[in-house]
Amino acid sequence: xxxxxLSAEIxxxxxxxxxxxxxxxxxxxLESAGFGDSRLLAAQFYWRDLTVLKVMxxxxxxxxVLIFWSTAxxxxxxxxVWVNPTYLWPGIVGGLIMGVGFIFxxxxxxxxxVGASTLKLDAIWFVAGSAVGIxxxxxxxxxxxxxxxxxxxxxxxxxxxxxxPTGMVVFGxxxxxxxxxxxxxxxxRRIYGDSSEH
Amino acid sequence: MLQRPKRxxxxxxxxxxxxxxxxxxxxxxxxxxxxxxxxxxxxxxxxLEDLVVxxxxxxxxxxxxxxxxxxxxxxxxxxxxxxxxxxGGFLSGWLRGRVRLETRHGPQITPRTxxxxxxxxxxxxxxxxxxxxxxxxxxxxxxxxxxxxxxxAFMLAVFAGGYLLAWFVxxxxxxxxxx
Numbered sequence: 001x002x003x004x005x006l007s008a009e010i011x012x013x014x015x016x017x018x019x020x021x022x023x024x025x026x027x028x029x030l031e032s033a034g035f036g037d038s039r040l041l042a043a044q045f046y047w048r049d050l051t052v053l054k055v056m057x058x059x060x061x062x063x064x065v066l067i068f069w070s071t072a073x074x075x076x077x078x079x080x081v082w083v084n085p086t087y088l089w090p091g092i093v094g095g096l097i098m099g100v101g102f103i104f105x106x107x108x109x110x111x112x113x114v115g116a117s118t119l120k121l122d123a124i125w126f127v128a129g130s131a132v133g134i135x136x137x138x139x140x141x142x143x144x145x146x147x148x149x150x151x152x153x154x155x156x157x158x159x160x161x162x163x164x165p166t167g168m169v170v171f172g173x174x175x176x177x178x179x180x181x182x183x184x185x186x187x188x189r190r191i192y193g194d195s196s197e198h
Numbered sequence: 199m200l201q202r203p204k205r206x207x208x209x210x211x212x213x214x215x216x217x218x219x220x221x222x223x224x225x226x227x228x229x230x231x232x233x234x235x236x237x238x239x240x241x242x243x244x245x246l247e248d249l250v251v252x253x254x255x256x257x258x259x260x261x262x263x264x265x266x267x268x269x270x271x272x273x274x275x276x277x278x279x280x281x282x283x284x285x286g287g288f289l290s291g292w293l294r295g296r297v298r299l300e301t302r303h304g305p306q307i308t309p310r311t312x313x314x315x316x317x318x319x320x321x322x323x324x325x326x327x328x329x330x331x332x333x334x335x336x337x338x339x340x341x342x343x344x345x346x347x348x349x350x351a352f353m354l355a356v357f358a359g360g361y362l363l364a365w366f367v368x369x370x371x372x373x374x375x376x377x
Contacts, residue, residue: 002226002227002228002230003226003227003228003229003230003231004228004229004230006228006229015275016275016278018228018229019229019275019276019278019279019282020278020279020281020282020285021282022221022224022225022229022233022279022282023233023278023279023280023281023282023283023285023286024282024283024285024286024289025221025282025286026218026221026233026279026282026283026286026335027282027283027284027285027286027287027288027290028286028287028289028290029209029214029217029218029221029286029290030218030283030286030287031286031287031290031291031296032208032209032214032290032294033208033209033211033214033215033218034206034208034209036287036291036296037206037302038302038303038316039302039303039304039371040208042304042370042371043371044360045360045361045364045371046364046368046371046372050211051208051211054211054212054215055211055214055215055218056215056334056338056339057215058211058212058214058215058216058218058219059215059216059218059219059222059339059343060219060222060338060339060342060343061219062215062216062218062219062220062222062223063218063219063220063222063223063226063343064342064343064344064345066219066220066223067223067226067227067343067344070223070227075227076226076227078344080230081226081230081231081344082230082231082232082344083341083344083345083346084331084332084336084337084340084341084344084346084348084349085331085346085348086346086347086348086349086351087331087348088348088351090329090330090331091330091331091337091348091349091351091352091355092351092352092355093326093329093330093355094326094327094328094329094330094331094352094355095326095330095337095351095352095353095354095355095356095358095359096326096355096356096358096359097322097323097325097326097329097330097359098322098323098326098327098330098333098334098355098356098359099355099356099357099358099359099360099361099362099363100319100322100326100359100360100363101319101320101321101322101323101324101325101326102319102323102356102359102360103319103359103360103363103364103367103370104315104316104318104319104322104363104367104370105315105316105317105318105319105320105322105323106302106315106316106319106370106371107316107319107320107323108323108327108333108334108335109235109236109239109323109324109327109333109334109335110233110235110236110283110333110334110335111334112320112323113235113239113280113283113284113287114283114287115287115302116284117283117284117285117286117287117288117291118287118288118291118292118296118297118298119297119298119299119300120300120301120302121299121300121301121309121313122301122302122303122309122312122313122316123316125313125314125316125317125320126316126317126319126320126323127239127320128317128320129316129317129318129319129320129321129322129323129324130236130239130320130321130323130324130327131239131243131320131324132317132320132321132324133320133321133322133323133324133325133326133327133328134236134239134240134243134324134325134327134328135243135247135324136321136324136325137324137325137328137329138240138243138244138247138258138260138261138328139258141260141328141329142258142259142260148329153347153348155346156346156347156348157344157345157346157347158345158346158347158350159345160347161347166345169345170345173345198210198211
């Protein structure tokens with residue numbers, strides 16, 4: 001039953017190889033989907049091209065269905081899966097700042113790496129900017145450490161917060177996702193016509 | 199009307215999304231955690247910082263947690279994964295003839311403006327990602343799939359920030375002529 005302690009099972013080198021391969025597949029898929037192009041990523045925010053929303057939500061929902069389905073049949077122990085702890089307000093404020101960075105810069109950290117790997121100069125400048133941002137955070141976090149550790153709700157899942165069965169939450173998210181993408185596409189065609197692709 | 203480059207043929211977004219979802223699931227099944235990127239960049243930067251100013255790293259709690267004393271910030275899965283992203287992105291682009299030294303920018307601005315905006319946007323993105331304890335990969339994608347409540351709140355905040363500002367900076371991205 002997963003998850004596994006990789007370095008204990010196959011050694012340090014084996015574990016690193018797996019992570020390298022996972023990253024390789026991640027980068028390959030992102031580039032193939034067009035995520036190395038800042039214009040395609042930014043078009044999301046004008047509803048001109050919904051590739052970002054489609055790829056992200058399909059990925060999240062497919063992964064969620066597989067994770068909870070494999071938990072139900074005993075392949076995976078959800079209790080040992082890393083669930084990002086909820087620090088509500090630092091997460092929301094950080095997210096808003098990232099939204100600003102996204103619309104100005106045209107990338108997020110992962111997509112900028114993909115853009116840089118195909119020699120897009122704007123992506124390389126973005127990576128340089130993120131380096132400055134990341135280093136500045138390390139130097140300034142001590143000034144607002146209380147806020148950074150505030151609203152810590154621990155391992156809070158949607159199903160715990162909503163007090164609903166996990167299956168119902170996953171089903172609900174899939175339903176919402178399908179409706180949002182379907183209606184979103186209709187709206188996009190209304191605004192920009194059928195000449196737009198995704 | 200459309201700014202999407204016609205010469206590039208990308209995968210269908212639903213197929214790419216489904217493949218990414220399977221990859222994300224396999225990663226969780228094998229390793230117990232998801233994908234990431236900004237955390238890896240962070241560790242590489244802290245490793246460089248540790249070479250230049252080791253004493254400063256040891257006395258700054260946030261940095262010492264990764265690189266204090268004998269600890270190496272590079273001894274972590276996410277660093278290897280980030281290296282993989284660069285190789286995978288490069289190979290995909292190379293196979294499709296997309297590895298080219300160029301600048302992708304909206305038609306109303308010059309490459310130079312685009313570089314400045316990319317640099318400024320990057321600063322915001324890097325700072326925000328550390329404040330939020332993860333980026334679009336580590337929080338939105340990975341935390342979203344395991345139904346972390348905070349990750350979903352985070353995801354809505356990222357999109358809210360982008361959509362709220364999009365209209366004001368439309369000159370950066372929109373086609374010319376009246377928009």
